[in-house]
Amino acid sequence: SAVISQKPSRDICQRGTSLTIQCQVDSQVTMMFWYRQQPGQSLTLIATANQGSEATYESGFVIDKFPISRPNLTFSTLTVSNMSPEDSSIYLCSVGYQGVDTQYFGPGTRLTVL
């Protein structure tokens, strides 16, 4: 499976600011996704990152709050905008391949908002 890295691995931010998280894969992948895992909770899909077009957001998540870019088949970014303490979570990217439903996760970014 692909080697997936995320930057930063963790950050502490002030409310009202924004943070951009990067996800880098060592090989081309068809699908890239962004998930949120709130403390002690399960994983919730934020959006599917589409190469060269707007991301597809799940119910409850909007582009203004979580803008996503995917300029090529190996890289994506998620921005958490105008942060509040409720945004404190682990944010994970995952990748998949065309015609294959299996997903592999990156190491995650632990975000704390004060």
Next chain:
Amino acid sequence: GENVEQHPSTLSVQEGDSAVIKCTYSDSASNYFPWYKQELGKRPQLIIDIRSNVGEKKDQRIAVTLNKTAKHFSLHITETQPEDSAVYFCAAYDYKLSFGAGTTVTVRA
């Protein structure tokens, strides 16, 4: 949309005993069911998966069973070891992965 329920939420077993985690799903269109293991501070790792055309799959000490009619699937871990202690998540895939709430497994030495 898909709704996945997972039980129990916590499970404590003696080393060497078996552990069983059960999940139910709501969308009959779901056709892929992976299980992930997440150790503290680590990423979720895929440990086994099953597709809707298969009833059972085994990989060494872990196995998964699927009952499409009843819409439930289970993870079985035999001969548990301390390194099996983790949070386990089931998931169901229709057009996206929907995760269960997770089961915290503790293996007592």
